[in-house]
Amino acid sequence: MSFVTPDPFTTRPEIDGTFGVVASTHWIATAVGMGVLERGGNAFDAGVATAFVLQVVEPHLNGPGGDVPVILHDVRVGRPQVVCGQGPAPQAATIARLRDDLGLDLVPGTGLLAPCVPGSFDAYMLILRDHGTWRLADVLEAAIGYARDGYPLVERVSATIATVEGLFREHWPSSAATYLKDGGVPAPGSLFTNPALAETYARIVRESASGTREEEIERARRIWSQGFVAEAIDAFCRTQAVMDVTGRAHKGLLTGADMAAWQASVEEPISYEYGRYTVLKAGPWTQGLATLQQLALLKGFSLDGLDPAGPDFIHLQVECAKLAFADRDTFYGDPAFVGVPVETLLSDSYNAERRRLVGETASLEQRPGTIPGYGKALDARVSEGARTAVGASGAGEPTVGKIEATKIRATVPPDDARAGVVRGDTVHFDIIDRHGNMMTATPSGGWLQSSPVIPALGFCLGTRAQMFVLDEDHPAALAPGKRPRSTLSPTMALRDGQPYLAWGSPGGDQQDQWIPQFFLRHVHAGMNLQESIDAPAWHTEHFPSSFWPRTARPGVVVVEDRIAPETIAELRRRGHIVEVGSNWSEGRLTAASRDGRRLRAAANPRGMQAYAAGR
Template sequence: MPGFTTRPQLRGDFGMVASTHWLASATGMSLLERGGNAFDAAVGAGFTLQVVEPHLNGPGGEVPVVFQAAGSAPRVLCGQGVSPAAATIDAYAGMDRVPGSGVLAATVPGSFDAWMLLLRDHGTMTVRDVLDHAIGLAERGYPVLDRIAAAVEALAPVFSRHWTGSAAVYLPHGTAPRPGSRLRNPALAATYRRVVAEAESAGGGREAQIEAARRSWSRGFVAEAVGAFLSSPVPDGSGEPQRALLTAQDMADWSATYEDTVSVPHGSHTVHKTGPWGQGPTMLQQLRVAEALGTGRDVLDGVGADFVHRVTEAAKLAFADREAWYGDPDFVDVPLKELLGADYAARRAALVDDGRASMEQRPGRVGTRSPFEPPLYVPGQTPADRTTGEPTVRDAAGSGPAELRGDTCHVDVVDARGNMVSATPSGGWLSSSPLIPGLGFPLGTRAQMFWLDPASPNALAPRKRPRTTLSPTLVTREDGQAVLAIGTPGGDQQDQWTFTALLRILNGVEDLQEALDTPMFHTTAFPSSFHPRETVPGGLVVEPRVGEGVIDALRGRGHRVEVVEDWALGRLAAVARDPESGELRAAADARGVQGYAAGR
């Protein structure tokens, strides 16, 4: 019997786009209608998201992409910029963490080069084509959502007192824009218009123009403007001047790269994620433990107490391993083969007590190696910033007039040929640091995710990727063809909310919208990726639609349950393809009241 859905699942055979903002989905669909493929559509949607969701991502941020070009193997495109060459632990002497606000936490902006590389190697369109919609929205204005208005209102004291460049764009009349009004970013439009002009003036074909655009960004006027901006101290959110470590040379020395996916089989499918420089392998570990526990057998009966308990306990084990072992594999030896093995999963599953929630951090040993166990900060009460999003904190001292959560975006695309893309852009939020004069965007603060403890696999080091929470997902079937792309914003919660929806889809729920509308939950019983890296032993956040009986049963097993507002957890998007019939499907989460799918 069909379950409840908030809106219909889209079905067709031409192309599908699902994202966290309807204007990004419309951009992607427009490019498909004009003859572009899934990669063109994803790139155009990604640039649109930078304009219309500036509180969630921006050009100064990053993007991981998991994709499959029709007829080829799945791949990962790493658009996660690295730490500056000067970013040593000693450079943060006197601090217990990398601050979450200001330019001291900036890594190399990675999203632009990644989108351009994807366009060059797999797209069909030009730089002008994929930037056209973003430029138009930045010039003419885009609708201000309630969340943007609230973000700017919270940051207005910072902007007006310390970040005058941000105030010029986001406080156009000296006050925060009203919900429903329109907001423009002419400086960003001018930046991208200049990129297009320099690309086209380079002459040559499409690929030559894309290469010229990449040079304009990493070695040309953009990098020069970034370098000039950072040549003097820049105030953080409290007005304290910071001397940035990032330089124009850091931008020139880095480019996006391709790599193999990390994957595990699950039934007749294979699930593909990024490497352990992201948290993606935690989902693969959860899948392995789910198999050992038989979790998939009860998922179709709804979100019952047994299902929530087992998924939660498996997540605790996987995320304990994340802290213990995950980091940039170019710098540390991450034992992924062992962590994703069936034998290891069986040992981990044996730790799950069906009658009682664990209150401990239980990372696993791998061979003779001992896991890194970070010190735990346990707050006096469940902190609100673990329910959704990626916190951007004020400054190194924890002071300042506003503390605002950043967050993330997501986009999935599939076309009739079978090209499929899943991408999770993030970082470079309007709350992260001041807008750069003349460019119209701030730098990101992704270095805040590093530990300053050298024993951690995610310890800060020069030219290293921080272990992020960004986690797109691609699924292939036995013959290797991609059949599903799915993901969500949400920081540490990404591989929990997506996991719940994915289990339902892989175990027979054919309606994507039904899977996304499932009541969501997640655990907070492991260190947050963001300062103060709080841990809530036994912490379990649920939507009330799981039911009072389920909530009571979970509390009876010892879970420290926090019931949040309904429709509060997640902003999932998904697209699917049936290789036999050629039918395409798409859905987007009603949570957040802005994500939509488009297609035909």
């Protein structure tokens, strides 16, 4: 194999050791996870402790009311498994209720109509019970301490609070009481506390304490889903009418009965063989399959020797991403409710046919495949700011074969009613211990800007239901008890049959663009983990966003300005609509690997908060 010699410059060293490694999107969480390993905990003890700390220190990116998919490898089990911490839609969340009764064509992106059952807590308890060794009090100690005693705010938390300050003051007083300290937006670097959240977790610890470790964990799960937590959520959703992006106030749909009826579950990952690697993802209730589809398409091109920041490499990856995401928006959904043709989507014959669509110039169409009996395409709204060649109407005619298209629209209220229209993001962590246990997770939802704080609990609910479609015939259609097609997408890979690499990134629809870019740089350009993260990156906004108001920007590719000017010029010559961002603006990847006894880790320098640690 020949490959381009990478630039040896990185922002920081690749962590290398034999004892254990932790990489996360916040340095405090990384330190806590590493501390657990140092004190004798395994990767799963460290992962659960890391996850709860991330809820505290990055409340604009995830929270207790959110959700999480996890991929783990327990050496005692002997194979990777997926833990589903994605809660389903409430029983009252029907298409008829939102579309016919409330007159909506999309699930709102904020407020109380969009929460699903909060899934992360039960998922972490399941992992701790079945794979961990620590007691609940020990795992929650750091999160409780930081929420009670304070942690330094990163700049993006303050900036996010500033964007919703008016909404908090006028419509969400409980959020104002929590986040507008001393009557204003807290300054970056100031110590911030959330005593109500600290007490919520402390109370769970107190009320669950007695008996064996496993009995405590099971009691905590019941307290969450049937005790005071579920009771507070139920009461808030029944009694509070909350302003959302529609410009109207709505009461919630989530109930205590919904909370009590759901538990996290374990399932097998889906996989794709790419050379000596087996790449693993959660099922099609996430968008992770889009990475595997890109690899299935790209396997037919010669990537060895290509400059991993050059025009040929970028063009091929972007065009294959467009095809994969067109299929995402056509075929993916909760496999407990709809058939998803995973085997066909990853088959050699299907991808040979799809690969012929990748030409020398950029496509400006949405081009999902055709699989008889499956799928329904989306005809997305085109953003007014997109400079495209799709016609004066602003909406191109997608190439959908024989698949009928579903229109995506949005009821857009007046500007003065749209305060707080901001998109949340996500966190990520990867951990490997000296025994070879591995855990990779992408927690999200329950953002401070997504819905009001429930005063009795100190946290807000998530808005993952905005990813459903209000069309009964679509695979991602809203239905009670159904999981939304999430953007959350951790990744694990085997090399020569052995667990080797865990990685992922925040970023919504961009996750499964930055994830394959990292992997391809590592595999085809010989870059180490840190080099693969630090390298210039990009993403396309060609396809419909998964977030309200679900717009698309056909042909648009956003690149860091570290991409060479001649590369940008060549991409434009090929028909890409290239927008140039700042130097370090694309991706928030972290990664960890195991090669025999050698453990390595790396974390993204962008945003100046992610760190890897290990020895």
